[in-house]
Structure formats: C-alpha cells, structure tokens
Amino acid sequence: MVDYWKASFLLVSFVLYLANAQNGIETVSSGLDQFALKLLTQTAEAAGDNLNIALSPFTIWTLLTIISEGANKNTLRELENSLGIPAADKSVFRNNFRALSSDLKRNADGVTLDITNAIFTTNEFPLNTTFQAVSQSTYGVDVIPVDFRNSRGAVNTINNYISRATQNRIPNFVNAADVADAAIFMTSALFFKGQWRYRFDSAQTKPETFYNDAGNSIGRVQMMYQSGPFPYTLVSYLNAHAVELPYGNSDKVSMIVIVPRKGVKLLTVLRAIASRPVSELLNTLDRVQKEFSEEEVDVYLPKFKIESELNLNGVLNKMGINEVFNSEKADLLGIFPQYLYLSRVLQKAVIDVDEEGTIAAAAAGASIVYKTTQPKISANKPFAFFIVDKSTRSIIFAGKVSNPNGICDKCTGN
Structure with a gap:
C-alpha cells in the first residue's frame, strides 16, 4: 500500500472532567472515566516529573470511538475493550452517547462547553455510506472534503476549523508534514470556560x-x-x-x-x-x-497555564490499542474503500487557571x-x-502539575 493511503488521524483537545447520574449515560461515562484515568496515568508515567500535562480524555476517547465505528474483527475488539464500549447493542450505546453529548454542551450559569468533531476527507473516494451516516447522526461529525495533494490548502482548512472550534486557543493545529500522506484526517475539539463559583482574591x-x-x-x-x-x-x-x-x-x-x-x-x-x-x-x-x-x-x-503537545501512540499501545496502528493488520474497511491504518494520534491541549476561573481548549x-x-x-x-x-459523571479534562517552571508568569520573589 502506497503512503498516500496511510490514514492520518490527529486530534485536538481540551481539559475537563465529567460526571453522570442517569442509567443510560452512566454506562457510557463509566467506560470514558476508566479510559481517562488510565490515559492520564500512562501519560504521566511516560512524561516523568519534569513535564506538566494537560489532556482531554473526552476528545481522545470520542475520536477513537468514531474510528471504532469503521473497524472490524480484532481491530474493533481492541478498541472496544480499551474504550469500554459494549460489543453488542450498538444502537443503545449510540443513543446514550447522544444523550451524554447533549447533556455536556452548555453556555449558561458561568460555564461554556462546546464540542466539535470533524472528518476531513479526500474527494477521490467517498466515505462508507453507513459509517458517514452514523458519524453524523451519533457523533455530530462535520464531513469536510479537502484535497490533501494541496497540502497548504488542507492545512489552512483544518487549522481554520480548529481555531474556530477552540475560540482561537489553538490556531495552528497541524502543519504540512501532518497531512502530506493523509487520506482522512479526523479531529475532536473541545472548548471549556468556567468562572469559579467562589473566586480567588x-x-x-x-x-x-x-x-x-x-x-x-x-x-x-x-x-x-x-x-x-x-x-x-x-x-x-x-x-x-x-x-x-x-x-x-x-x-x-x-x-x-x-x-x-x-x-x-x-x-x-x-x-x-x-x-x-x-x-x-x-x-x-x-x-x-x-x-x-x-x-x-x-x-x-x-x-497555572499548561500547553501540551503529545504523540499518544505509545501510550495507547500500552493501553491495549495496537492493531489499528499496524499497517499490515489494521482493518478499517468500514470507513473507506481502501486499506488504511492509524498513523498517529496527536493532541494539543491548553488550560489556563487563575483567580477568575479556568479556560481549557480537554x-x-x-x-x-x-x-x-x-x-x-x-x-x-x-x-x-x-x-x-x-x-x-464523566472525565473530560485531566492533567497533572509537577514542574513549577513555566506554569505561570512572575513566580519568583519573596
């Protein structure tokens, strides 16, 4: 398979943690929460003490869940096991996911939370009809045609979309190298802004x-x-x-x-x-x-303010997601009429915490x-x-602070 057909799925994220009390949504959020905690733990272990971390487990989990809709056989089983997705009764899971996403989105009472998912795909081959329909109806995916052979144009299209989705907090998500060999580029973006109920003086x-x-x-x-x-x-x-x-x-x-x-x-x-x-x-x-x-x-x-830019392939491998990254074994034929594999999962995340509240682009x-x-x-x-x-009751954004250097301005003095 030539490099042109190598799938390049990247993701943008933001920080946040969720919680759920309804029975249907509970089954979705429990899988998300366990994935989120394992992801943070594995990422912290790989990062060491010197690197502060901002993660949006929700966007990573959502992105991989969408990909699972087009996966088959062992590729699908690994994703379901690691993401906490039930193997049977997908219609129930999809309904519960829609309910979860609907509950999360808000713009009132001092809290703003926006979630945006997109698939940028080549004009040459259409997405599988069933996969596209499920992606749009369940996950609210915007399907946007791009010409990856015009890398500059593809980069501008993706970056402009992500910049709008994160209210300009992440203006330059990808570069030409990220889309040079892409047939499909998938993103999940989250923007959060919250004012403390009790503000710090x-x-x-x-x-x-x-x-x-x-x-x-x-x-x-x-x-x-x-x-x-x-x-x-x-x-x-x-x-x-x-x-x-x-x-x-x-x-x-x-x-x-x-x-x-x-x-x-x-x-x-x-x-x-x-x-x-x-x-x-x-x-x-x-x-x-x-x-x-x-x-x-x-x-x-x-x-503190943390900006993270991470390649999560190794972390996801340790969590049991392996075959989807293997160019010889990956089965993603439910997405696209060509043999694809997941080349990399990248995340950019930003969180800014001060006396007024928190802004996070996870x-x-x-x-x-x-x-x-x-x-x-x-x-x-x-x-x-x-x-x-x-x-x-679900985890949207998570992270850790272990290195005081660079987390805020003017932090020296008596």
Whole structure:
C-alpha cells in the first residue's frame, strides 16, 4: 500500500472532567472515566516529573470511538475493550452517547462547553455510506472534503476549523508534514470556560515555594488562596487529599484537585485512582458536601497555564490499542474503500487557571476526615486535577502539575 493511503488521524483537545447520574449515560461515562484515568496515568508515567500535562480524555476517547465505528474483527475488539464500549447493542450505546453529548454542551450559569468533531476527507473516494451516516447522526461529525495533494490548502482548512472550534486557543493545529500522506484526517475539539463559583482574591495571591515528591524545594509559583465551603476529604485508598472547586452557579461542573499525602508520590496516587471506579471519589465528595456544607476549608492552588503537545501512540499501545496502528493488520474497511491504518494520534491541549476561573481548549471505601481545626489543602507539590461535569459523571479534562517552571508568569520573589 502506497503512503498516500496511510490514514492520518490527529486530534485536538481540551481539559475537563465529567460526571453522570442517569442509567443510560452512566454506562457510557463509566467506560470514558476508566479510559481517562488510565490515559492520564500512562501519560504521566511516560512524561516523568519534569513535564506538566494537560489532556482531554473526552476528545481522545470520542475520536477513537468514531474510528471504532469503521473497524472490524480484532481491530474493533481492541478498541472496544480499551474504550469500554459494549460489543453488542450498538444502537443503545449510540443513543446514550447522544444523550451524554447533549447533556455536556452548555453556555449558561458561568460555564461554556462546546464540542466539535470533524472528518476531513479526500474527494477521490467517498466515505462508507453507513459509517458517514452514523458519524453524523451519533457523533455530530462535520464531513469536510479537502484535497490533501494541496497540502497548504488542507492545512489552512483544518487549522481554520480548529481555531474556530477552540475560540482561537489553538490556531495552528497541524502543519504540512501532518497531512502530506493523509487520506482522512479526523479531529475532536473541545472548548471549556468556567468562572469559579467562589473566586480567588488576586490580592491574596503570593509567590510561594513548590516542592517535589521528596519534599525538596524545586521552584516558585504564584499561589492563590481562599477560604470557603468546599467539599474536602482525605481519601484513604488514594492516600491523598481531595477538594472540589465548583464552577458557575448550577453545581454541574467542578475541578477536583488531588494532592498526595506527605511522602506519597503523585504517580502512586494516579495508579490508585485508575484502579477503582471514579464514582467512589465523586460519591465521597458528594457526601462531604451534604454533611459539612457549612464548614470552611483553606485552599491554596497555584495559578497555572499548561500547553501540551503529545504523540499518544505509545501510550495507547500500552493501553491495549495496537492493531489499528499496524499497517499490515489494521482493518478499517468500514470507513473507506481502501486499506488504511492509524498513523498517529496527536493532541494539543491548553488550560489556563487563575483567580477568575479556568479556560481549557480537554465513594465506597473512602474515609471522610474532618478535624476540629479548619481543614487545609495546599497544592504546593505535585498534584493532579480533573474538571468535572457532575450531571453526567464523566472525565473530560485531566492533567497533572509537577514542574513549577513555566506554569505561570512572575513566580519568583519573596
């Protein structure tokens, strides 16, 4: 097979974490959540301590789910197993996915969330009729014809589309090399903007020391501070502190910050999170909110901005997705009347957290610890974060901060 027919599927993403309470959507979000936690853990392990990470598990999961609609045999089985997609009764899954996507999209109460999916395809061969119909009706995909032989024109078309979808946060998603051998180029983009329900006072933001897992000083950050009625708990099976910071006024979207206890490595905590249903953590925080709704918690959180550009092939291989990347074994004949394989999955993600809020272009067995003195959580060492849509209980954006260098401006000083 000549290189021209090598499929090049890339993806753009943004950070966010979701949650779900309805039975149908629950089955979709549970698969998404487990994929998201494993993806963050594997990516963090590959990245090491020096690289901060911003990921949109939702966009990656969505992109691969769309691809699975055109996969067959073992290629399909690997995708279904890794993505948590049921092998049978696809019509039910598709209906539940539509419901999930509908619940997620919003532009009110201080929260904006837009999701956009697209397939850029050559004019020479049409997409499989069934695949195109399912992609458009279930996943809301825009099918856009492009001439990949005119690489400059293809790049401009894709970049303009993604720039609009992310409100100009990701203006240059691809270059000529990314589309040089493409027959199909698929994208999933997400834009999130949320105002804190309780905003941090910028007058309280001060430079503070940031420590590594071993407790050694490794830099300075601009540390925000506030005291408020936030759900907070010590999660025993994670050996970490958790606090929920809500966005807007509707109690539907939150950021969850996970800070390991003294002497515990962040990667150890991430592995523990990935080993249990995420609903355990969410249920614990919900219970804390009901039982201690009037109690104040001191929260120290750095201002940070992370821009990630990642090739996720190796990470997805470790998660069990292999055959779709193999040019000799991949079976994607349900997409296109030519032999294709997935050449690479790339992600660009941006998250910006400050006193006003966040802009991003991506439990049973838990112990509730309440002290007579006011609880305090300080993210002055490596921590993980998730942005949560509580009405759907699913992970949209996730990441970790372990390197203070470059996460904010003017972070030095006394």
